[in-house]
Amino acid sequence: MHEQLHPLTPHHLPFYLAKPGETDVLMIVMAIFLIVAVLGVGNLYLHLHSLPERMAHKSQKLQFEIVAVLGLLALFTHIHLFWIAALLLALIDLPDFSTPLRSIAGSVEKIAGSTGETPEQEAGEEESAASAATASDESRPSTPKKEVRGHA
Numbered sequence: 001m002h003e004q005l006h007p008l009t010p011h012h013l014p015f016y017l018a019k020p021g022e023t024d025v026l027m028i029v030m031a032i033f034l035i036v037a038v039l040g041v042g043n044l045y046l047h048l049h050s051l052p053e054r055m056a057h058k059s060q061k062l063q064f065e066i067v068a069v070l071g072l073l074a075l076f077t078h079i080h081l082f083w084i085a086a087l088l089l090a091l092i093d094l095p096d097f098s099t100p101l102r103s104i105a106g107s108v109e110k111i112a113g114s115t116g117e118t119p120e121q122e123a124g125e126e127e128s129a130a131s132a133a134t135a136s137d138e139s140r141p142s143t144p145k146k147e148v149r150g151h152a
Helices: 025-049 051-056 061-077 080-091 098-112 119-139
Strands: none
Touching: 025 051, 025 061, 051 061, 051 080, 061 080
16 A cells, blocks of 8 residues: 655655654664764763873872772762872872882891891790790709899
């Protein structure tokens, strides 16, 4: 059955108007374009948003972690000041304070004659040395000790 157009319809209709019962091609094209555009803009936004992290990736670990936290705060709170702070922090090359301080600490330990053990390990060695000394004192014959009285 051939469908007739309404008598008041112009004889030449634009190509983007779908005839009754046909697929609307323009709507399908625009839906695909909209999906691609949203995904493209979202990808661009996330790529731009991760710019400070990618810049700070080559720097020190602490600086990278601070920039990453600022980036996440900016992403989830939509406060752009965090992103700007992360970008500025990523651009600034922070001086390395930890290496000279470790070198100084190592030199001080060498000067002090420390063996590099933790205080707990050193305390355990002192206790074992003290118990060994008391054991050797117990094996010796006891000698009377003189009492010294102080002036009161």
